[in-house]
Amino acid sequence: MKKVVVWIASVVASVLLVACGATPQKQADANSTLLEQIKERGVLKVGTEGTYSPYTYHDKSGKLVGYDVEVAEKVAEKLGVKAEFVETEWDSIIAGLDAGRFDIIANQVGITDERKEKYDFSTPYTYIYGALITSKDNTDIQAFGDVKGKKSANSLTSNWAKVAQSNGAEIVGVDGFQQAVELLVSKRVDLTINDNVAYLDYVKQHPDAPIKVAALSEDAQETAIPVVKGNDDLVKAIDQALKELAEEGILTELAKKYFGEDVSQANK
Incomplete structure (x- = not known):
């Protein structure tokens, strides 16, 4: 019986020693930022x-x-x-x-x-601005206020479609920026509104694209x-x-x- 008691005490002591040894590490992890x-x-x-x-x-x-x-x-x-x-x-x-x-x-x-x-x-x-994009030869649209009654190619659920609508434009639905540019170049729409970074990326890949930014929004979307x-x-x-x-x-x-x-x- 004494041997059993001694064995149990030994096991308990070992567990306590292990626990004590583990505690500082856990506390260090918990306390470190x-x-x-x-x-x-x-x-x-x-x-x-x-x-x-x-x-x-x-x-x-x-x-x-x-x-x-x-x-x-x-x-x-x-x-x-x-x-x-x-x-x-x-x-x-x-x-x-x-x-x-x-x-x-x-x-x-x-x-x-x-x-x-x-x-x-x-x-x-990164600072992203709304870009009012037209064909290079367009002289009628120079500001957001000029889009009233014009056709704008935009994804129907995008924030840019809402911007175009709020300025009086008629929305022509597209799947993305690439399709919007195609409609713009073929004169089937008058403009598209998108972020200026999408425009910059597109013209970087298509430097001869006959499009331009007619105006930028005053407020920027900030990313961080x-x-x-x-x-x-x-x-x-x-x-x-x-x-x-x-x-x-x-x-x-x-x-x-x-x-x-x-x-x-x-x-x-």
């Missing part, structure tokens, strides 16, 4: 689509590239770590951030009041890096990294590389 964990592991986990050119996509060799991809890589460098990308469909990318599958998202996430209730955002690194609330030190570190990248001209270089124009700054 996300930024500290990122630096300890040497990796910044980044959620991105990988199918959204020119922001995040695969080139002909299969390599993940794009404006957002390179911005995230440069931010990681500033933090002293490497960027590790986790490719996720857009519909589940926010949920992935909530679940901790990655630390940040670099995928043209717009800053909205609804999102700001749950996430903190870095300073913006979202982080789950409660990680102020990480947001501050990302902000500092973006500030340095802007001052060094790196953000401008990346923007011009992918769009031919600096979309990393707001229009003056």
Whole structure:
């Protein structure tokens, strides 16, 4: 009987020793901030689509590239770590951030009041304006107020269709920007309204396209890096990294590389 008691006491003591040995590590993990964990592991986990050119996509060799991809890589460098990308469909990318599958998202996430209730955002690194696009030889449309009674090619459920309608345009439904340009070039519509970045990407690939931007909206949609609330030190570190990248001209270089124009700054 004594042997049994001694054996039980020995087992209990061993369990207590193991538990005591494990507790400090668990406490350290619980007490360390996300930024500290990122630096300890040497990796910044980044959620991105990988199918959204020119922001995040695969080139002909299969390599993940794009404006957002390179911005995230440069931010990681500033933090002293490497960027590790986790490719996720857009519909589940926010949920992935909530679940901790990655630390940040670099995928043209717009800053909205609804999102700001749950996430903190870095300073913006892309400014997107509404572009009123016409054929190059069009002289009738020079401002948003000139589209009344004109035909505008837009996806029927898009925000840009609402902008065109609010200015009095008649909407001609299309599946996307490519089809809108085709209708515009063939003179079947008078204009299309879309974001200026879509326009810049298109003319970069089709430099001879007979289209132009007749006017830009005054207000910009700002896109930034979202982080789950409660990680102020990480947001501050990302902000500092973006500030340095802007001052060094790196953000401008990346923007011009992918769009031919600096979309990393707001229009003056």
